[in-house]
Amino acid sequence: MIAALGLLAGIVLGLVLQPDVPLWLEPYLPIAVVAALDAVFGGLRAFLDGIFDDKVFVVSFTSNVVIAAAIVFLGDKLGVGGQLTTAVIVVLGIRIFSNVAAIRRHVFHA
Amino acid sequence: MPESTPPRPPARRTGRQRLRDAALGRPTRGHVLIGLLLAGVGFAAMVQVQSNERDDEYAGLRQDDLIRVFDGISASTQRAEREIERLRGTLEQLRSNTSQRQAALDQARQDQAVYGILAGVLGAEGPGIRITIEDPAGEVRASALLDTVQELRAAGAEAIEFNDAIRFIAQSSVGESAQGITVDGELLTAPYVIDVIGEPTTLADALVFPGGPKERVEEVGGTLVHEQPDLVVVESTVEDAGTQFANPAD
DSSP states (O other), X not given: OHHHXXXXXXXXXXXXXXXXXXXXXXXXXXXXXXXXXXXXXXHHHHHHHTOOOHHHHHHHHHHHHHHHHXXXXXXXXXXXXXXXXXXXXXXXXXXXXXXXXXXXXXXXXX | OOOOOOSSTTTOOOHHHHXXXXXXXXXXXXXXXXXXXXXXXXXXXXXXXXXXXHSOTTTTOOHHXXXXXXXXXXXXXXXXXXXXXHHHHHHHHHHHHHHHHHHHHHHHHHHHHHHHHHHTSSOEEESEEEEEEEOTTSOOOHHHHHHHHHHHHHTTOOEEEETTTEEEOTTOOEEEOSSSEEETTEEOOSSEEEEEESOHHHHHHHHHSTTSHHHHXXXXXXXXXEEOOSOEEEOOOOOOOOOSSOOOOO
């Protein structure tokens, strides 16, 4: 309940405040958001599986975001930032899909 | 995916039940933390979405992406410039065609006017003289009129008209009938008035030399006078008959 409210509050806050993204963050924010979404769906799946753990979720969330941003940062330094961004998005996208599939089985039994 | 083997058998709860319990149950510290994290996700996602929609598409691009974009733009610029060049050429060509055509058209119109006047299908006006032949005795013959016309033609007459009604052209004929002189089959009544467009002095000279039209008319008791109005107007025309047998030879 609180989690859903928190998500809603974040969305509303972002809509209302409309802050500018700092330039140095601009390439990493979309990756970080996708990585966080992956962590959220993974956590939801674990919750439905009954193996959810607060600590694990927080750690996985943070590390997901940090690692995704770090990979893209490294890619930028190596001159393959665009390609690595695509790679990270693809991998996270696949994970999100598989997590959502598991969630769907739990929720709809189908 | 493990279909659903609950890791804690005593609970034996399904995912749905867990979800419901969590939604209705008492919030714990962990819940609050997760809520905060999710708020962060939502916030970041919205910020990203909005900056994505607000910014122009080039902000935040990497250097090589920008170079690629720039290359694409310069290539399309070059393409557009070539296209402009080509279209300019076409425009130039069309313009010169048009002006050539216009010149030819102007020339043709002018020719049409000239030949129309000479052939008698167009009215004409200009300098010239007006000849009046009085014939109280009725002795002026067709041949005298014809000679007059020939002299006028030789003197450069460009348009000749009898009695303000009959246009005298190259094919016109002068004849005599019981009633009098006919031109192109139409009866002429005295006094004979001839309007002539041409150089006035030359035309006047053509009438008065020894043995000329004036003397011939006066020999048979008539009079031939000419005046020189500012403007001679020849309004009568002939039907444009066209040619029946002759075609232009290339």
